[in-house]
Amino acid sequence: xxxxxxxxxxxDHQFLEAANRNHHHEFAFFKPHLNRDTAVLAxxxxxxxxxxxxxADSPTLExxxxxxxxxxxxRCAGFNNVDINAAAQxxxxxxxxxxxxxxxxxEHTIGMILxxxxxxxxxxxxxxxxxxxxxxxxxxxxxxxxxxxxxxGKIGVLVAQILKSFGCRILAYDVYHNPECTALGVEYVExxxxxxxxxxxxxxxxxxxxxxxxxxxxxxNQMKSGVMLVNTSRGALIDAHAVIKGLKSGKIGxxxxxxxxxxxxxxFEDLSDVIIQDDIFERLVTFPNVLITAHQxxxxxxxxxxxxxxxxxxxxxxxxxxKCPNLVEPERQVVG
Numbered sequence: 001x002x003x004x005x006x007x008x009x010x011x012d013h014q015f016l017e018a019a020n021r022n023h024h025h026e027f028a029f030f031k032p033h034l035n036r037d038t039a040v041l042a043x044x045x046x047x048x049x050x051x052x053x054x055x056a057d058s059p060t061l062e063x064x065x066x067x068x069x070x071x072x073x074x075r076c077a078g079f080n081n082v083d084i085n086a087a088a089q090x091x092x093x094x095x096x097x098x099x100x101x102x103x104x105x106x107e108h109t110i111g112m113i114l115x116x117x118x119x120x121x122x123x124x125x126x127x128x129x130x131x132x133x134x135x136x137x138x139x140x141x142x143x144x145x146x147x148x149x150x151x152x153g154k155i156g157v158l159v160a161q162i163l164k165s166f167g168c169r170i171l172a173y174d175v176y177h178n179p180e181c182t183a184l185g186v187e188y189v190e191x192x193x194x195x196x197x198x199x200x201x202x203x204x205x206x207x208x209x210x211x212x213x214x215x216x217x218x219x220x221n222q223m224k225s226g227v228m229l230v231n232t233s234r235g236a237l238i239d240a241h242a243v244i245k246g247l248k249s250g251k252i253g254x255x256x257x258x259x260x261x262x263x264x265x266x267x268f269e270d271l272s273d274v275i276i277q278d279d280i281f282e283r284l285v286t287f288p289n290v291l292i293t294a295h296q297x298x299x300x301x302x303x304x305x306x307x308x309x310x311x312x313x314x315x316x317x318x319x320x321x322x323k324c325p326n327l328v329e330p331e332r333q334v335v336g
Contacts, residue, residue, distance in 0.1 A: 101303035148198030151205030226253030
């Protein structure tokens, strides 16, 4: 199948071509994000492969369908950037990569917690400047602390396992109680208890209308003073305006973000010589107790290999008429 691949970096090219050796699809790699303006690049391609910050809304899909596109292959788990109902009406199938390496994201989450607590990033910069003072670098023992995990799917349960080994008490909230978490001794509670009892809160839930801006002013007001908040899931789970107020008041003592609601104009690009126009993001990076990574949590060799292998297999399944286990159906609009 001829496939137009959008938002490509060198590593996308490398891993997709390696995965394609025995499938023989014809990939055309494009650097721009997919949107209404760039969809012209995919004219005549039956397949379009996209990533997290591409936009396959209804007008974009209509344009693609009119020019022969019959497949949207996501090389990620989430599909909130695709209008699934519009795709179905246009006869465009949508496939995704539901799991690639939950270990990668879970381990990155733990790394952010440790870095925020023990201020590794600040200590690194100090020592490079010849400053060996410990003032301002004091952390706390994770042992005995209460951690609230919102979302206990594959990633959430791994985070719980690791934090259990540190001696943390784990609270969790999820619509579905994961038996693996229950076996670990995780206590499932309501969101209000997560907010009021947790020293650290880590987000691992999908982005849905119900979870959009889950971390709001109301939620933050219920939290402990000095709480640590970490988000390696979806940027729009957090209301950035509310979080900034929480940081300024001291209610939020530590903030770790690997995702950001308006990241599509920032992440995955080198903007070091550009004046960034996002005032909210620029305000966030001024806080000394905020650590931001640019959607890096998934970025391991194992994850990239699994993403490429699954993406190519999905394309082959659709092309050959096989039943694809990763087909996204309209009634299954849950963001992974």
